[in-house]
Amino acid sequence: MQFIDEAKIHVKAGDGGPGSAAMRREDNVPHGGPSGGDGGNGGSVIVVVDPNMSSLLDFKYRRHYKAESGEPGRNRDQYGAKGPDLTIRVPVGTVIYDDESGEQIVDLSEKGVSFVLAQGGIGGKGNKHFATAWNQAPTKAEPGTPGVIRTVRLELKLLADVGLLGFPNVGKSTFISAVSRARPKVADYPFTTLVPNLGVVQLSDERNFVIADIPGLIAGASEGAGLGHQFLRHVERCRVLLHMLDDTFTTGPDRSPISDFHVINAELESYAPHLANTPQVVVLNKTDATEPETIAEHRAAFAALGVELFTMSAATGDGIAPVLERLWSHLVNARGG
Numbered sequence: 001m002q003f004i005d006e007a008k009i010h011v012k013a014g015d016g017g018p019g020s021a022a023m024r025r026e027d028n029v030p031h032g033g034p035s036g037g038d039g040g041n042g043g044s045v046i047v048v049v050d051p052n053m054s055s056l057l058d059f060k061y062r063r064h065y066k067a068e069s070g071e072p073g074r075n076r077d078q079y080g081a082k083g084p085d086l087t088i089r090v091p092v093g094t095v096i097y098d099d100e101s102g103e104q105i106v107d108l109s110e111k112g113v114s115f116v117l118a119q120g121g122i123g124g125k126g127n128k129h130f131a132t133a134w135n136q137a138p139t140k141a142e143p144g145t146p147g148v149i150r151t152v153r154l155e156l157k158l159l160a161d162v163g164l165l166g167f168p169n170v171g172k173s174t175f176i177s178a179v180s181r182a183r184p185k186v187a188d189y190p191f192t193t194l195v196p197n198l199g200v201v202q203l204s205d206e207r208n209f210v211i212a213d214i215p216g217l218i219a220g221a222s223e224g225a226g227l228g229h230q231f232l233r234h235v236e237r238c239r240v241l242l243h244m245l246d247d248t249f250t251t252g253p254d255r256s257p258i259s260d261f262h263v264i265n266a267e268l269e270s271y272a273p274h275l276a277n278t279p280q281v282v283v284l285n286k287t288d289a290t291e292p293e294t295i296a297e298h299r300a301a302f303a304a305l306g307v308e309l310f311t312m313s314a315a316t317g318d319g320i321a322p323v324l325e326r327l328w329s330h331l332v333n334a335r336g337g
Contacts, residue, residue, distance in 0.1 A: 006056065006153070006154065006155055006156070007056040007059035007060065007063075007153070007154045008063070008099060008151065008152070008153050008154070009059055009062075009063050009064070009065060009088075009151070009152060009154065010063060010064050010065070010149075010150075010151045011045045011064075011065045011066070011088075011117055011118045011148075011149070011150055011151075011152065012045070012064075012065070012066045012067070012118065012147055012148075012149045013042055013043065013044050013045050013067050013118035013119055013120040013121065013147030013148045013149070014041075014042025014043040014044075014066075014067040014068045014069040014070060014083035014120045014121065014147045015042045015069040015070070015120075015121040015144050015145070015146050015147050016039055016040070016041055016042050016069070016070050016120070016121035016122045016123040016124060016143075016144025016145045016146075016147075017039025017040045017041075017042075017069060017070035017071045017072045017073065017080040017083075017123045017124065017144050018039045018072050018073065018123075018124045018141065018142070018143045018144050019036055019037070019038050019039050019072075019073045019123065019124035019125045019126035019127065019129075019141035019142045019143075019144075020035075020036030020037050020039075020072060020073035020074050020075060020078075020126045020127065020141055021034075021036045021126070021127040021138075021139050021140065021141035022034070022035050022036040022037075022074070022075030022076070022126070022127070023035060023036075023075075023127075023137065024075075024076075033128075033131065033136060033137065034126070034127040034128040034130070034131050034136075034137060034138055035075050035076050035077050035126075035128060036073055036074075036075060036077075036126030036127040036128055036141050037073035037074050037075070037076075037077050037078040037079040037080065037126045037128075038073045038079045038080065038123050038124065038125050038126050038129075039070050039071065039072050039073045039079075039080045039123030039124045039126075039142075039143075039144045040070030040071045040072075040073075040079065040080035040081045040082040040083060040123045041070050041082045041083065041120050041121065041122055041123050041144075042067065042068070042069045042070045042082075042083045042120030042121040042122075042123075042144065042147040043067035043068045043069070043070075043082070043083035043084045043085045043086055043120050043147075044067060044085045044086070044116050044117075044118060044119050044120040044147075045065055045067050045085070045086050045088065045116070045117045045118035045148075046085050046086070046087050046088070046114055046115065046116050046117065047087075047088050047089075047090055047094075047096065047106070047108065047114065047115045047116075047117045048087055048088070048089050048090070048112075048113075048114045049089075049090060049091070049092050049094070049108045049110065049111055049112060049113045049114070050089040050090065050091065050092075051091075051092055051111045051112075053089060053090065053091035053092075055091065055156065056090070056091070056094070056154055056156050058089075059154060065086060065088055066086070067083060067084070067085060067086035067118070067120060067147065068083035068084055068086075069083050069121070069144070069147070070082055070083045070120070070121070070123045070144060071083075073123070073124070073126040073141070077126075077128060079123075080123060082120075082123075083120060085120070088117070090108060090154065091156055092108070092109065092110070092111055093108070093109055093156055093157045093237065094108045094154055094155070094156050094157075095107045095108070095154070095155045095156075095157060096108070096115075096117065096152050096153070096154055096155075097152060097153045097154075097155065098150065098151075098152060098153075099150075099151040099152055099153045100151065105117070105152065109157075109237070117150070117152065118147060118148040118149070118150055119147070119148050120147050120148075121144050121145040121146050121147040122144060122145045123144050124141060124142030124143045124144045124145075125141065125142045126141050127139060127140055127141045157236055157237055160198060160210045160211060160212035160237070160238055161209040161210050161211065161238065161239050161240065161331055162201075162209060162210070162211040162212070162238060162239070162240050162241070162242055162327055162331070163211075163212050163214055163235035163238035163240075163241050163242070164176065164211065164212065164213045164214055164241075164242050164244060165214060165235065165241050165242065165243045165244065165264055165268075165280075166243060166244035166245060166260070166264065167245075167255075167260050167263075167264070170244045170245060170246045170260075170285055170286075171244060171246060171285040171286055171314045171315070172213050172214070172244055173197070173213055174314040174315055175213075175242075175244065175285070175314035175320075176197060176199045176211060176213040178314050178315075178317060178320060179199065179201045179211070179320060179324065180199025180200055180201050180202075180211060181199060181200070197212070197213040198210060198211070198212050198213075199211050199212075199213070201324060203324060203325075203328060207328060209327070209328065209331055211242070212235070212238065214235055235268070235275065235278075236272055236275070238278065239278070239279070239330070239331055239334035240278065240279050240280070240281065240327055240330040240331055240334065241268075241275075241278050241279070241280045241281070242280070242281050242283065242323070242327060243261065243264065243265075243280045243281065243282045243283065244283050244285050245257040245260050245261060245282065245283065245284050245285065246284065246285045246286040246290075247284065247286070247290050247294060247298065248286050248289050248290065257284055257298050257301075257302075258298070258301050258302065258305075261282065261302075261307075279330045279333075279334065281310060281323060281326050281327055281330065282302065282307050282308070282309055282310065283309070283310040283311065283312055283323055284298055284309055284310070284311045284312075285312055285313065285314055286313060286314075286315070287311045287312060287313045287318065287319065288313040288315060288316050288318065289313075295311055299311075310322060310323050310326065
């Protein structure tokens with residue numbers, strides 16, 4: 001299934017039905033009088049969070065959503081029926097913005113939550129409401145009010161406990177494959193991960209957390225370089241970030257683990273300043289292909305910054321367990337105990 005995390009849709013609530021301007025014409029009502037009923041209210045467009053959905057793929061094929069209008073009022077004081085509401089289902093973590101102003105309308109980050117995205121119109125009053133002592137046979141009836149029309153933009157921000165960060169090809173996909181049942185594409189060239197992947201990590205004592213493999217970031221990502229801010233949004237909700245580095249580069253001599261560390265953190269802060277305060281576990285990966293002396297030098301360089309550098313090999317599994325335990329300890333603190 002395709003992973004779609006952005007969509008634009010047009011919604012229209014149903015119009016209110018018009019009121020009736022009928023008059024009584026019955027043998028057992030000698031004086032007659034107004035008998036027009038009210039129109040029914042229009043149906044609303046309601047967004048409901050569906051935990052079984054994982055992307056906005058449905059909105060790729062359907063862009064327009066319209067609820068039904070209310071029925072007109074009828075004679076003999078009969079009210080028109082209300083138009084049925086139209087329900088739109090979205091995955092957990094969907095944020096809805098007004099397309100014209102860019103203002104956030106609602107953040108649907110919890111299961112089972114619903115939100116009225118477009119309110120239905122109000123049915124018009126029938127002529128019986130306008131009878132007075134001076135006008136006992138009014139012919140006036142109200143039209144219904146129109147339903148709300150709006151164009152909105154949907155963005156999906158994954159709900160994960162841990163977000164994987166790093167330059168392309170540092171081993172994030174290999175890591176998430178090793179610690180969960182997620183099976184992202186793994187290859188020896190950059191940008192093999194083109195969509196975020198979620199996996200559930202199972203620890204001992206029935207402990208578990210959700211981890212998200214975010215496509216690789218590069219300098220300028222917050223401004224759209226590489227895969228850019230298209231996927232940076234998926235780390236906004238993460239409680240902990242796992243920052244992966246390596247020293248087996250294939251992209252040139254200008255990079256080092258510590259320079260990569262600074263570049264990625266600068267992009268995070270530029271995109272969303274609060275991410276600078278999100279706890280990070282920093283890991284040097286691919287130690288099976290790195291000299292011990294080089295690893296020691298990197299540890300010392302990060303220690304000078306006050307950063308503890310973990311080491312592991314996602315390919316062989318060496319060093320993974322301490323990394324997972326440190327992630328868990330941060331999550332316990334983030335959850336408040």
